[in-house]
């Protein structure tokens with residue numbers, strides 16, 4: 020299909036999700052295609068932070084733990100996120116960072132698997148998984164006297180077969196990220212989980228690039244554990260706490276190693292010995308970050324605001340339309356670039372990775388300079404996220420228009436665009 024700018028404007032006019040863009044404060048004149056890395060500022064956040072800071076913290080001080088139910092905030096926001104990922108109330112909690120929650124769930128899953136089958140001592144993950152996930156797994160296996168095996172899942176013969184090929188009789192836990200952070204490749208949660216279970220291992224999912232962007236049903240998939248990120252598609256703000264979920268079948272038996280007082284059954288009994296709080300509450304460790312949780316709640320509310328319009332399914336439909344249009348336009352107008360992400364919409368998340376005979380880092384910087392924000396992922400990928408809550412079809416058109424201009428003029432070759440900043 021050949022797109023025109025006018026056709027994009029018409030699609031936006033018909034878009035029932037279009038009004039949700041008003042829930043954000045977006046900088047004038049910037050097309051923000053990096054909400055997969057840091058979601059934009061929800062319009063409600065400044066007012067809520069002002070209230071929580073001046074009234075709750077400033078006036079009511081420590082009594083706010085009771086009067087404003089600060090202690091319950093991790094559960095309240097957790098219950099809201101649960102609605103987005105097919106989890107039940109009370110099963111999911113917001114606490115700590117994704118990396119720290121990964122350490123808890125990988126360790127808990129490893130212990131559960133070994134309790135059932137002591138010979139299973141291996142964690143399997145993908146070599147291309149997000150490095151923090153691999154570093155955490157490395158640390159856990161070192162402490163637990165287990166091992167980590169990194170594999171390549173070759174989807175050619177079907178993903179179930181690929182999983183069965185790489186999971187052995189020694190495997191205790193499989194740790195995978197549903198949507199690959201670089202390529203956007205998306206795995207079928209249910210199919211992969213079923214294959215892992217058939218091999219006798221437990222399944223841990225990282226939903227960092229899934230939650231809030233693609234329909235996730237943890238119960239339907241029958242997963243064992245999951246973690247996800249608060250500051251990407253959930254728009255919770257820089258360093259927002261992450262979420263952690265465990266299937267209720269493990270609630271009684273699971274133990275995580277970071278035993279802090281707020282994961283205790285009775286924190287204010289001040290007992291010398293640890294007794295875990297029931298279920299997912301025992302996955303808390305220390306005092307929750309109230310200001311960050313207040314901001315995250317506003318972010319999660321922006322995603323829940325789509326519920327009257329069809330919820331995550333409607334967001335997903337728009338996101339695949341946006342990414343498909345982007346691929347079409349890049350094919351047409353930037354022939355030197357190659358789409359790394361799967362071309363079949365069902366096989367990718369909400370982001371598109373491009374590469375080609377260009378310095379992808381400089382390409383992204385030249386685009387940022389022209390008002391289009393994407394990011395670069397080493398070694399060679401320019402990455403663009405399409406968050407359907409606030410990205411319009413006309414933004415896709417304009418972004419590719421500027422991309423084509425940067426390539427045709429070779430503006431990316433300007434030396435200033437090659438200067439690497441610490442964060443890419």
Ligand SMILES: *Cc1c(COP(=O)(O)O)cnc(C)c1O
Nearest residue numbers: 116117118149151196200225227
């Ligand atoms: C973003 C991301 C993380 C982030 O972890 P933090 O502890 O929040 O820094 C972890 N895993 C994956 C797959 C991610 O995409």
